[in-house]
Amino acid sequence: MGTIGNHVISELLKYDVRIIASSIEGSVPSGARAWADSPKVRYIGHDISRRENQIFRKLDKPDIMIHLAWGGLPDYGNMVHLEKGLFDSYYFAKQMIEEGLGELTVAGTCFEYGLKNGPLSEEMETSPVMPYALAKDTLRKFMEELRKKREFGFKWLRIFYLTGKGLRKESLLSKLDEAIAKGDKVFKMSPGDQLRDFLPVETLSEYICKIALSGYFSGVVNCGSGKPVSVRRLVEDHLKAQKKSVELRLGYYPYSAYEPMAFWADTRRLESILGKFKR
Numbered sequence: 212m213g214t215i216g217n218h219v220i221s222e223l224l225k226y227d228v229r230i231i232a233s234s235i236e237g238s239v240p241s242g243a244r245a246w247a248d249s250p251k252v253r254y255i256g257h258d259i260s261r262r263e264n265q266i267f268r269k270l271d272k273p274d275i276m277i278h279l280a281w282g283g284l285p286d287y288g289n290m291v292h293l294e295k296g297l298f299d300s301y302y303f304a305k306q307m308i309e310e311g312l313g314e315l316t317v318a319g320t321c322f323e324y325g326l327k328n329g330p331l332s333e334e335m336e337t338s339p340v341m342p343y344a345l346a347k348d349t350l351r352k353f354m355e356e357l358r359k360k361r362e363f364g365f366k367w368l369r370i371f372y373l374t375g376k377g378l379r380k381e382s383l384l385s386k387l388d389e390a391i392a393k394g395d396k397v398f399k400m401s402p403g404d405q406l407r408d409f410l411p412v413e414t415l416s417e418y419i420c421k422i423a424l425s426g427y428f429s430g431v432v433n434c435g436s437g438k439p440v441s442v443r444r445l446v447e448d449h450l451k452a453q454k455k456s457v458e459l460r461l462g463y464y465p466y467s468a469y470e471p472m473a474f475w476a477d478t479r480r481l482e483s484i485l486g487k488f489k490r
Contacts, residue, residue, distance in 0.1 A: 267310030371435030403443030435476025
């Protein structure tokens with residue numbers, strides 16, 4: 212189970228809900244210490260790539276499903292996202308809905324917007340430029356077509372960049388922490404003047420729970436801070452918080468070919484949903 216999933220389950224413990232946790236692992240994942248012993252959580256292992264009968268019953272007939280699972284990361288350019296990830300998620304979600312699921316919340320990505328700069332709103336046309344984002348965007352379109360034939364609540368989360376503990380070792384701050392731990396004097400990075408939208412994973416998990424439990428809303432919602440921050444500023448602030456000093460080798464790595472120079476979330480829809488939320 213991934214970092215976001217573990218944080219979401221921990222956040223759901225604050226609510227009066229019965230929680231069914233699931234991942235490909237057959238037993239409770241090792242990273243699940245925060246919730247593994249909670250009587251409110253039942254863990255059921257399931258591989259979404261396997262075609263089985265009565266999956267909805269196997270997963271104890273939930274009222275709401277938050278679908279975060281996705282393999283093949285962080286290799287965003289791998290065709291496995293289109294050839295496998297897309298269809299694994301679609302057929303799994305479709306079967307759950309056909310067997311009785313009434314509310315579905317799915318993790319998307321800010322990369323669906325493509326190479327657009329500036330504040331990005333949910334009304335903008337998507338134009339993904341890499342297999343991972345194209346697969347996610349296509350999954351959203353598949354589910355929207357399915358809604359024309361079956362009635363179910365559908366929420367799509369466009370998640371921006373994350374900070375916090377437990378993220379992939381390939382993430383920027385994880386690499387920085389690794390360099391600090393090794394005692395490196397120099398940290399190699401991109402020019403650092405790119406503007407990005409960063410959100411603590413704990414805050415994202417709070418947002419995901421509130422969005423998923425907001426029964427009145429269906430559609431796409433950006434999950435970000437709404438505040439552009441330069442990559443260099445992010446790194447410098449992290450070093451300051453850690454009280455560490457490392458020379459930044461700016462420009463060692465080139466700009467990413469699949470990310471625009473400056474983009475962040477328009478969070479007006481998110482703020483509206485959070486403002487109306489009631490437990």
